[in-house]
Amino acid sequence: MSQTPIWKTIALALTADIAEGRFATGDRLPTEAQLAATHGVNRHTVRRALAELARQGLVHPRRGAGVFVSAAATDYPIGKRVRYHQNISASGKIPGKRVLSLITRAADKTEAEALNLAPGDPVHVYDGLSLADGQPIAVFQSVFPAARLPDLPEALAENGSVTRALRRCGVADYTRISTRLTARAADAVQARHLHLIEGAPVLHSVGINADPQGHPVEYGKTVFAGERVTLTLDDDHG
Amino acid sequence: MSQTPIWKTIALALTADIAEGRFATGDRLPTEAQLAATHGVNRHTVRRALAELARQGLVHPRRGAGVFVSAAATDYPIGKRVRYHQNISASGKIPGKRVLSLITRAADKTEAEALNLAPGDPVHVYDGLSLADGQPIAVFQSVFPAARLPDLPEALAENGSVTRALRRCGVADYTRISTRLTARAADAVQARHLHLIEGAPVLHSVGINADPQGHPVEYGKTVFAGERVTLTLDDDHG
DNA sequence: CGCTATGATTTGTCTAGTTGTATAGTAGTT
DNA sequence: AACTACTATACAACTAGACAAATCATAGCG
Known part of the structure; x- marks a missing residue:
């Protein structure tokens, strides 16, 4: 085309x-x-x-x-489009969030495997939208084991921050144990939320976070708007 | 009917x-x-x-x-110190690279800044294609400071491996000091190299590698075919 | 040292084949 | 009348391969 x-x-x-x-x-x-x-x-x-x-x-x-x-170019059109760049660390701390839905239901097979549960065990599912400067940056879905974190929904509903909600539920710290990234085309739902046209490139991130003992506490998927987001992997290692 | x-x-x-x-x-x-x-x-x-x-x-x-x-999907894990060949072979694919071009020319402003050089300084530019089982996974461009690595082109031409070529030129080890990721739509050139149709989602990665002393030795851009590549970020510590 | 012969490299030209796009038309269905 | 599925034709854009012509580096020879 x-x-x-x-x-x-x-x-x-x-x-x-x-x-x-x-x-x-x-x-x-x-x-x-x-x-x-x-x-x-x-x-x-x-x-x-x-x-x-x-x-x-x-x-x-x-x-x-x-x-x-033979000569230097005097005029050539600069093809650089203006883009909004939002740098985000891989751990996923993002300024503004909007709760889309917050429900508790049975875990499917994939979620159960990721969280080390049995299929059908209850999980909290937090669907949300990440914002920066009023612009939608990403849609995400976080899945938590409900048995281990019974009071999480209320904590999440209050301020939306996953980190603070987890801390209030007794998980003081957690680390990412795996992240998988790929590029996809936005489907209709993602396009609507992210103000993109369907088929626009988006960055898929699927990750699992665990507490210091190694028990998974969150299974999260995030879909970033490729046009507006650059993921910066920082190497803060020991 | x-x-x-x-x-x-x-x-x-x-x-x-x-x-x-x-x-x-x-x-x-x-x-x-x-x-x-x-x-x-x-x-x-x-x-x-x-x-x-x-x-x-x-x-x-x-x-x-x-x-x-076209080719089917593969999985491409990257970690901080993990290198390309080991990864692909770990996932059961046979890795490979194809040299598209290997030239020495003047550095532009961006390249000079990334490599800590002056604009116009000579750089080696390695355009290539990453393959797994003979199928294209990514197109990349690596830019090296020519003054510091005068014999790199010959070393690269022999086996294509950046790591081994750098080692032969006296850079025993190097680490990534920054990586930026985003999702984009494939342009015509990328689509042809990656066997995609134009506009298909691709994963852009821009990174700088430095030697143990912290001097930049490579400024690399990689474009992965989103349809068949998933980046897996391991925990570093190694 | 100077000259030539030779082979490899690089641009120029040609023919043929394949996909991409645009326009126009036909038959059947709603 | 309008729409869909398909046909028909023509041309543009690109690929593929082969070969010619100019250039360059090098080896050999006087």
């Missing part, structure tokens, strides 16, 4: 390379074959892009020798 | 062909014209069937080349 031909994209990329100093005046560009490989296209497509640059006078090819930069 | 459309029948037939191994991953399907002839329909009818398979991620078309069978 790319309405702009590939060769134009490549021509723009090369123009940017020259404009930003990655190739200076007089430098030889990579060979057509190399450019074709890096851009994943046929050599002829690269040739068409180079022909455009040559037409503009940016480069001049020499048969048998290579393609050389 | 609404009969099932012809294109759905064709799509189902092709799906069965793939599922039962008559077309393996990476194989090229018969051309649209051939399929149209064998099914006795117009090319556009075949195209609609193929579009459905592409939407499902079963196949990916390449203009001018043909329609190819």
Whole structure:
């Protein structure tokens, strides 16, 4: 569905390379074959892009020798779109939260396995929305073992913070024992909550948190809006 | 009585062909014209069937080349010190890398800042493709300071492994000092390399690796195919 | 030292085949 | 009348492969 031909994209990329100093005046560009490989296209497509640059006078090819930069680009369109960037640590502490629903029900097989329970055991399920500057950042679902944390719903309802709610229920500290990340396309529900169009890229995070004794206390899934979120993995180790 | 459309029948037939191994991953399907002839329909009818398979991620078309069978999902764990080869082999896949291009050029502003250099300083740029069982998992670009690692290109060209190449150039060990992750839509170049359709969700990772003294030795960007890669963040401590 | 021969590399050109897109038309159904 | 499914045709964009022509590095030789 790319309405702009590939060769134009490549021509723009090369123009940017020259404009930003990655190739200076007089430098030889990579060979057509190399450019074709890096851009994943046929050599002829690269040739068409180079022909455009040559037409503009940016480069001049020499048969048998290579393609050389003749002048720096004076004007090239800057394709950088303005994006909102929200840095979030992998542990998942996020400023604002909105409770979407808070129910207690039976655990399914996946949840039971993650929390070290038997299928059918009661779990608290907390569906919510993470916000920053009024913008929706992520939708999440946290699943807690109800038997171990009977009073969690009330604690959660008060301030929404998982950390504080857990602390009030006797879990002073907890650590992430695994996190799995992948990129997906937003489904209709996620798109509506995150103010995205359906199919927009979202960052899926599935993780398990455990108390210091190693017992799982939370099984959480988070779906971040790819357009607005950059996950920063910080290495605070010992 | 609404009969099932012809294109759905064709799509189902092709799906069965793939599922039962008559077309393996990476194989090229018969051309649209051939399929149209064998099914006795117009090319556009075949195209609609193929579009459905592409939407499902079963196949990916390449203009001018043909329609190819895509790969299935894999699992790609990363930890702080864990390296690429060990990981994939741990999950039962055979890892590999393919060099797309390997050039030395001037650093732009961003690269210079990341590697603690001055803009215009020479850098080695390694564009490559990460593979598992021969199927593309990610495209990456690694940028190295050329002054500090003059012999890196030859070392890289031999086996493609960044870790071993760095070791041969005197960098025995290195650690990630920052990683940023986000979800994006695949652009045309990424889609072609990763055998995806344009707009499919991909996982962007930008990171800096430094030697034990804290000097940056690599500025790397990686784009994972969201459909078939899950990053697993292990606990570090190791 | 200077010159040439040779082979590898790189750009230029050509032919053929395949997918992507646009437009227009037909038959059947609602 | 409007919609859906399909047909028909034409062209654009890209791939694939082969070969020619210019360049460059190097080895050999006078």
